[in-house]
Amino acid sequence: MQPLYLNQFAIASSAGIGLPATVRALVEMRSGLAKCAFETTNLDTFAGQIADSAFEPVRADLDAFNCRNNRIAQLCLRQDGFEQAVTAARDRYGAARIGVFIGTSTSGILETELAYRRRDAEGALPPDFRYAQTHNTYSVAWFVQSYFSLSGPSMAVSTACSSSAKAFANAARMMAAGLCDAAVVGGVDSLCLTTLYGFGSLGLLAATGCRPFDTERDGISIGEGAGMVLLERQPRNGTPDAIALLGTGESSDAYHMSTPHPEGLGARMAMEQALASADLPPEAVDYINLHGTGTRSNDATEDKAVCTVFGRDTPCSSTKGWTGHTLGACGAIDAIICALAIEQGFMPGSVNTRALDPTMGLHYLLENQRAPLDIALSNSFGFGGTNCSLLLGRVRA
């Protein structure tokens, strides 16, 4: 594929609001996870919750969209010069030439969970509940499109935990087909009872902050957050070493709804396709940001898949110990962490991971490393056996 430049990006998670805070948290090995105190939950687990004090109400003209998920989206849009960059791009290309591609798994379902507590005697939902602009899966893409008054094609991609990685592939295709000149690509997910109790019912919640690839790893820590990227065909003026999306790979496990393929078959196919679409050999990849959720099965199968494609030498890590597993948002958040790693010459280690599982074959980084790097791969896998890998890299002028 033709490289597409990440001309602006922004991030908000429990590890940091904005890029500088996120870099600080990464460098200082400071996790955003804490004992879960979300809403009325009584679960013995940790979560990556963004402090309510960080939120502003959604912009007055978009009040109908007001819900935690869209407040997180707005928080991210307002970081790191992102809003200004999209507004400038709209002036340059026209509103109809910018598409919006947002990955989310649960969107604003929290609003519905809360509304069900307020059902009347007949069981009806309260009159102030707005389904379309909050709970509906499309709501967050609709919100972002409305926030910037864009009218290019927009969609919510909802393939569980690969959602916002796949959104990059959707955007790249639409741009290649000439249907838009730029794209706002991102992922947004927010804490809700459905995912907290749902993953709890599957026995997949870690008792403390998740410990990817640790011998004693015991599950995920659910996080919330957003990542947003402005993709364009040309690098921003005056950028000598711009960072671009170089390749995407998508596949299906065709195995089980909530357990990955035991040999990591789908994961392997996604990584191989990302390399093929970028026309790069495995040796070109300097660092891999793993899906690395911290469940027994994800980490073991991802290890097999990575070793099959890359051998045992490519430095890898999971940054879920910092952000938690942000589900539909993790594809975008991890892609941005890869971009930061390339930009800053820095490979994240793995916060919380203490004793590396000796059965793992890949080269897992426990500590941060300073190293120049040009190309990074980001993996995202999800329920339903959906896999997506993204290749990001520096394109030298």
Place this chain on the structure above:
Amino acid sequence: MRLFVESVAILAPGLDGWTAARPVLAGEKPYESAPLAPPATDLLPAVERRRTGSMVKMALAVGQAALNAVDRPVDSVATVFTSSGGDGDVINDICITLAGPDRQVSPTRFHNSVHNAPAGYWGIATHSHHPSTSLCGYDWSFAIGLLEAAVQVQVDRREVLLVAFDTPYPFPLAAVRSLAHPFGSALLLTRDRGTRTLAELEITLDASATPVTPMSNPALEQLRCGNPSARALPLLAALAGTQVQRFSVERDAGQTLSIAVRPS
């Protein structure tokens, strides 16, 4: 964008399968509404089938029908699933449980609650490792799904099965999201004309909003308006006929897609 339709399937009230629906949509037979029988699919093993609700069965059945009609193996194509929301029955069950004193969500319900559950079951049923995506565009989900499928055909140079489906939400969600009836359709889209090509499609983004084309038959127009996935009806009707047809379908941001259909 120019591409081709190789196969089509439909499951809707009074339009139970393409063989029955084609003469009705072509105007050769009157439309008679009748409740849609629960979609039958033998794709999934019995154990998995018992775990799925009507929405997943609808998606699997209509997708399978489109491939069976042209003797194509079910594992041979990439898929785009598009719907205006998740499975209302599953969401309702989970929200009732979470609002109660004991929040024991069933693990099966939880994994069925993901928007890509139909795609996940499709993969398990067909053993297909091809890429698959699951999209949502609220009331504009059909146009968004068609656009994505067409772009995949063009850019990734592959055949794509588009499955567009929505099933009604139960009380109390039905009061805030009213879908009048179930509706599903599937299109097998190809880059090149083949011996089995049904029609050529030309899809363009309208530069400015164009009036949406209604169905001329009032009962079919009611069907079109009663479910976001039924916005496929003008396209399905054009595929049923023999004349070149042009029409506009609503997409997001108050915009429209223009579609021209040239039957083979």
